[in-house]
Amino acid sequence: MLTSKNKGKKVTHDHSPSQQKPKIQEAYQNSSSKQPADSKVILVDSDDDEIVTPQRKRKAELIESDTEVPVKKEAKVLPKKSPSKPKSTKPQAGRSSQPSQAGTGETAQEILETIPDADPKYLEVDPEMENMNFFQLKARTSEAPAPTGDRVLPEGRPNCLNGLTIVFTGILPTIDRDECVRIASKHGAKVTKSISGKTSLVVIGHEAGPKKIKMIKEKKIKCIDEDGFVELLQKMPADGGSGEAAQVAKAKREEEERKAIEEAEREEEENRKRKDQLRQERAGQSSQPERPSDKPDTEKLWTVKYAPTDIKQICGNKGNVELLQSWLEHWFDNAKTGFKGSGIFGYRAVMISGPPGIGKTTAAHIVAKSLGFDVIEKNASDVRSKKLLNEQLRSSLSNSSVVGYFNQLKTHDPNNRRIVMIMDEVDGMSSGDHGGGAQLSQFCRTTETPLILICNDKSLPKMRTFDKTCYDLTWRRPTGKEMKSRLMTIAHREGLKMDPNIIDQLVAATNNDIRQIINIMSTVARTQKTLNYENSEQISRTWQKEVILKPFDIVGKLLSGASYGSHARYNLSEKINLYFNDMDFTPLMIHENYRSTTPSKLTGCPANKRNLRHLELLEEASNSISESDLVNQLIRGGEQQWSLAPFHAVLSSVLPGSKVAGGMNGRIMFTSWLGQNSKKMKYDRILQDLQYHSSTKTMTNTQELRLTYIPFLINMLSDPLIKNGASGIDKVLELMDEYYLTKEHWDNLMEFGVGAKGRMDQKLKSVSSATKSAFTRKYNSYSHPTVIYKTGDSVTKGNRAPALKPDLDDVIEDDTKDVPDDEPQEEQEDIKNDKLIKQVKKSTKRRK
Amino acid sequence: MSLWADKYRPRSLSELTFHPRISKQLQVMASSGEFPHLLVYGPPGSGKKTRVLATLREIYGAGTERLRVDVKTFSLSSGRKLEFNVISSSFHLEITPSDMGNNDRIVIQDLLKEIGQTESLDFSKFENAVVSPNTREHASSRKKFKVVIINEAELLTRDAQAALRRTMEKYSANIRLILICNTTSNIIDPIKSRTLPIRIASPSTSACAEVLEMILRKEHHARKAFPDDSEHRNIIFKRISDASERNLRMSIMMMEAMYMNHDTVSINTPIIKPDWIDVVHELATSICKDRSVSRLQQARSTLYELLAHAIPAKLLLKKLTLTIWDFTGALDLKDKAELRKAVISASTIYDERLSLGSKDIFHLEGFITKVMVILERYVVIN
Known part of the structure; x- marks a missing residue:
């Protein structure tokens, strides 16, 4: 019912920003009307005293030009905004020039009241659906017409949905649901999947789930449709108005910001103290050269500068970090008991796996540092072949730290003498590191030093060797929520103004890669001092390209x-x-x-x-x-x-x-094309082989062999076994010898059947296993004629008859030799002794 | 116990029953001692190879039947080694260069040159001298050349055919080529002009029946299973040759399969067709009857199965088209002719695409979808 909107909206883009707001509203009012566009529309509009005449004229033209526009009369119901309401508490830059009639002081509740309820038809539950299970429902929704996608949600005021908890359900007529969710959360709303007491409104489309509808009716939750949502977006004042919920949410957000600032200040303070301390220490020994780590912060990468220095600062994976810490802490106690513990305490080594940029290496280092261990790190930049691992690693695995030894004199902590070995980028062990993986996995069983292995993808086949020797800790990508405070802290310390809502957007753009987000921030900070909706869209788009899609x-x-x-x-x-x-x-x-x-x-x-x-x-x-x-x-x-x-x-x-x-x-x-194609290649190869063997007999080409011979050969070679059991074996073998087919060919031939009637796997099930083994035994009991010597796999397969090589003089003769019976070992000898090709045909004779 | 089709294959030209004129010509040619390069073409199961081998036997004697398979190795410029099987007797050899795919040119260049540059020594002179010094004396003079049979000549790449054209002239003193193919449409003109084309047509239904009858006469056991009445037998033979599209090899196979599966064969005994023909037929009928998206989805898995099991895509397209053609012929629509024309036109388009493209399934699916749309549109309009 809202098809006309695009037209109206498009035109409004031509106007200056200051006029834009009322025009968009107009357009929406009109477009949501239901009558055909004609002069009446203008009458409706003329009630609206906010509109200036020249604009109206233009708009009238616009609507008349599109005669198919359905128009609704209730459009008038829209409340008039009074310009006298108080201003938004936090007017955003660039927006302040807007006409102020958008009622900024209203509460969300008040505005919601003004929006018409969703058409009750949405709330009718199809009796059919009530009894459906989840999958049936899913199938049904997928049959329903998808959103047409020909409507674009308008931009609301910043944070205008603040404090609202919104649930989207069913299929909205024109807008993609994901898009709605994105827009809503962008404007500060909390979007949840299921309805609860806290839900402030539901945006409903058709084919909504019966459970949700029931909940809506029970809890009497405000329910609007897609148009209502669009209206809401436009009407809501910045920061969600003055409603209670909005205020609470706002307060919460401010609290978050305040915390971030506090944290930032605290860190800075610590930093200063540490530097002072260093300087004091250094004062006595000023002759020492400056170490790279003492470089001023401004020269460091942000990712280094703000790398967590404390366990508390690690974003996400809290449980894993704690587990790792307690494992390391008790490592030497466990070592005494021979690692009899359960879970992680039963292992000498730990494998940390997870996608890049989520702080695996950092976490391992910090944990080691927090317990006072000395760290030896090996990564992909070191050669890690079996030999070198043996030489270098084995010796260090039973050593203790020299640095730690001197530190211990000061601190008397036993851990200081201890080493933890971190093998980073284990899955990067390439072909150059031959045998390194297996060797490392050996070390994991015997190591006298805690060993932490780090990799990106544990599922690779080459990583399987570690499955049994290491305890597996899977690092998950930290969520936007977990990163938020850390990122805000960094932003504050760098004096970058960042809108908290856009963190989610950056998180999505980078695939939860916190390292990349920090890199983005540092790049942005070079040129501008704010990171908000106006530029984040563009920033995240530029960075998104870096991610290669699957x-x-x-x-x-x-x-x-x-x-x-x-x-x-x-x-x-x-x-x-x-x-x-x-x-x-x-x-x-x-x-x-x-x-x-x-x-x-x-x-x-x-x-x-x-x-x-x-x-x-x-x-x-x-x-x-x-x-x-x-x-x-x-x-x-x-x-x-x-x-x-x-x-x-x-x-x-x-x-x-x-x-x-x-x-x-x-x-x-x-x-499925790849699989099917390789299957085709396989059958082509088999067919070619069959053709080579049988061609002297069939006198035909590959294609004809496939199309004419094979279907009949399959039947003739299987029917005697199916019908007569063991007594049919001789008949089959006779035919096989006639066409120079081996047992392997027989197996291959049986796979060539197509269609329900042609497929042999079912039919061959009726052949008893006794018959099958008798068949194999019989086949192996004597040697078979061959016409061809093929290099390669002729000897490796146990069941195959020994392949015979024609003599260099191309002599073909009857094999007069006695062939030993039935024993595989002797078959092997056969090959060595008997190079002559054997023919059963009487026509063959000795020629020299 | 070999299959009847191989057991009763005629060995000499005089045993061949149908196309007597061609047999006669070949006989004359063989006895004259000289013959040009040959291009033998015709549908499968019409006896091309049988005729060629019988002609060779006519020229060289029974020695051509002592066959062996050699594996020759060729190395490409890239260093890769390729293996290639050659079937040969001491008088001729038989190659299928299309086995090598795109490398068939190397086979033509290396192998043919190698043979062409060596004069063939004639052992039979001594042999004959021992056996019968007089009867075959003059025969030795006409065995200076070796015969090379090239199978599936229509599948030769352009490069290979180009390599062939000069070889044919340059080494004609030592080798004669016999190209065997199903159609000449892929053979380039220079080759056609250097060869004597011989078309072998499918045997007529009665010729087919004659051969089948001849086989039954020799197979005493099978003879008993078939009806005594020659009329009835002829009806069965006709059904068989129709079902096999007058492919004689297929006809003989079908008859043998009927005998193997039924103790007595009557005129109502169902004919046993190769499984893939049934599958294609079923697929085509289901497409015509049920024009829906879910049917398309099922068609994909059937097509994949057929293609994977080495059924050529072009043949599939042909069979599908013919079945749909028959189906639409039986429809009671007013502008049936238009509809059938549309089907054929779609088929030709996709046939070309199968030749040019590489992913068969894309084109076969395109054809099936197109046919569904054509049929559905007519049904909706009427």
Whole structure:
């Protein structure tokens, strides 16, 4: 019902910022009306005395130009904002020039009152749905039309949703739910998934879950629809008005800021003290050269400067850090008892794994330092081959620290003499570090020194050797919440003004990489002194490009309805860039998944034509995918025309995506083409081998062998076994010898059946295992004719008949030799003794 | 116990029953001692190879039947070693360069040159001298050349064919080429002009029946399973040859399978087709009947299964098109002709794409989707 909005809104962009606000509102008022646009609209508007005449005239034109605009009459209900209300408590720079009629003093409650409730039809529970389980419900929602994505949420005032707890449920008619969540949290609202007593309002779409609807009715929670949400965004004053909840939230936020500042001041104080102390110590021995760590802070990287120096400062993974600490603390006690403890206390070594930039190395160092251990670190910059590990590491594992020895004289702490070994970047042990992994894992069993191993990806096959020898600690990415105070502290100390809400945005842009966020901050601080919504959007976008998307994310974006249409989230070049994130996989993944969407283009299609329309969209997509293969051939084939890559991007990914984009039905699947292709290669190879062996007999080519011989051969070679059991063996073996087929060929042949009737695996189950082993035994009991000597795997397979090599003179003769029975060892000898090819045909004779 | 199709393969030209004119020509050619390079083409199961081998036997005698397989090794410029199987007797050799994929040019260049540059020594002179000094004396003079049979010649790359054209002339004193292929459309003109094309058509239904009857006469056990009435037998033979699309090899296989699976064969005994034909047929019918997205999804797994099991994509497309063609022919629609035309036109487009592209599944799916749209549109309109 809100289709006209775009038009209205677009035009308003042309006006100066000071006029923008009322115009947007106007546009929304009009667009949410239900009557066709005609002169009546102007009558409605003329009631609104806020509008200046020239503008109105222009707007009237605008609406008339779009005759299909449905208009609603209740638009008038909107409350008039009185300019006399008090100003926002914290007017933001650049916004103060706005007309003040936006009622800044109202409470959220008051404003919510003015917004019409959601259409009661949303609250009707389909009786069918009540009895559905989770998966049925999910399937149902995926069938529902996806959001059209042709509407863009307006910008509200900063923090205008402060103090509100919002729940989004169901499918909103035009806006993607994720987008709504993003906007809402950007404006300071707390978005939760389930409804509780604290929920201040629910934004509801169709196909909302029956449980949620029940909750809404029970708790009598204010319930608005998408239009209401848009209205709310526009009406809410900055900082969430003067309502109680808003005030509390605001106070909380200010408290947070205050804490950050306090923390920053405390740190600075400590820093100063430490420096003073150092200076005093150094005073006596001023001849000492300056050490690099004494460089002034301004020359250090922020990530070094603000690296945590204390366990308390580590963001996130608190439990793991504590566990690590207590493990290290009790390590030597445990060593005495031979590591009989449970859990982490039963291990000599610990493996820390987790994505980069979340403080694994830092945590390990701090923990060691906090207990007074001396640290030896080895990382990927050191060669860590088996030999070197043996030479260097083994000796140090039973040593004690010299530095610690002298320190101990001062402190008398036994830990000071002790060493902890940190092996960083264990998964970076490359081919150059031959045997290093296994050796390290050996050390983990026997080490006399606590050993902390650090890696990024524990699931790699080469890391499996550590599974049993190390206790596994998985580091998780710290959440935005956990990082917030630390980042605020840093910002304060550097004099950078940072809006707390944007931390979440930076967190999302960097994939929770705290190191990168600090780097971003330090870069920004060079040029500007504030980091807020106006520039964070752009900053996070610039940095986001650094993250290479995984194929699943790329496909998710390319097949999402919000990526296309007049208000697409990405423009064409951005969509092409998505393809370039992984140009090998994207086309394959699109091909795998393009049929599992509910295209948003189907919205509004009459039911009887829906299927046809859907097929037509798929046809356009599949046609484009098919054409893209020809382009791909030009790129990767002999011509190597790589300049066509963007064209391939459009044909293979963007164009098909634009046709079928919409809600995904089910998960995004990984491409099956790779598996199928390697399967095809395997069968081609087997077929070729079969052809080589049987060609002197069948006189045909590979293709005909496959199409004509194989289906019948499968039956003839299996039927006697299936029908007659052991007594059919001779018949099968006779046929196999006739075509020079080995037992391995027999097994391979049985895999060639296709279709429900052709597949042999089920049929062969009826053959008893006694028959099968009798078959194998019988086959091995005598040697079989061969026409071909093939190098390679002929001897390695136990069941295979010995492959026989034709003599150098190409002599073909009958094998008169007695072949030993039934014993594998003798078969081995066979190969050595018997080089002659053996033929059963009578036609063969000796030629010299 | 070999399959009937191999057991009853004719060994000499005189045993061949159908296409008597071609057999006669080959016989004349063989006895003249000289023959040009040959390009033998025709549909599968029409007896191309059988005819060629029979001709060789006519020229060289039974020695051509003593076959062996050698593995030759070729090294590429990159240093990679490739293995290549050659079937040979002392008079001829048989190669399938398309086994080597894109490296087939090397086989043509190295192997053919090697053979072409060596004069073949004629052992048979001594052999014949011992056996019968007089009868075959003049024969030795016409065995100066070796025959090289090139299988699947239509699959040769352009490069390989280009390498072939000069070799054919330069070494014609020592080698004769016989190219065997299903169609000549991929063979470049220079090669066509250097060869004598011989087309071997599929045997007619009656010729097919004749061969089948001949086999039954020799297989006494099987003879008993089939009806005594020659009329009835002919009906069965006709059904078999129709089902096999007059592919004689397939026909014989089908007859043997019928005999193996049924103790008595009557005119109503179902014909046992290769499994993949049934699968393709089922797929095509289901597409025609149920035009929906979920059906497309099922079609993908079927297509993948067929392709993975080495069924050629082009053949799949052809079979699908023909089945859909038959299906639409049986429909009761007013502008049926238009619809069928659209199907064929789509098929030709995707056939070309299969030749040019590399990911078969993309094109087959494109075709299936297109057919669904064509049919659904007609159903919705009518």
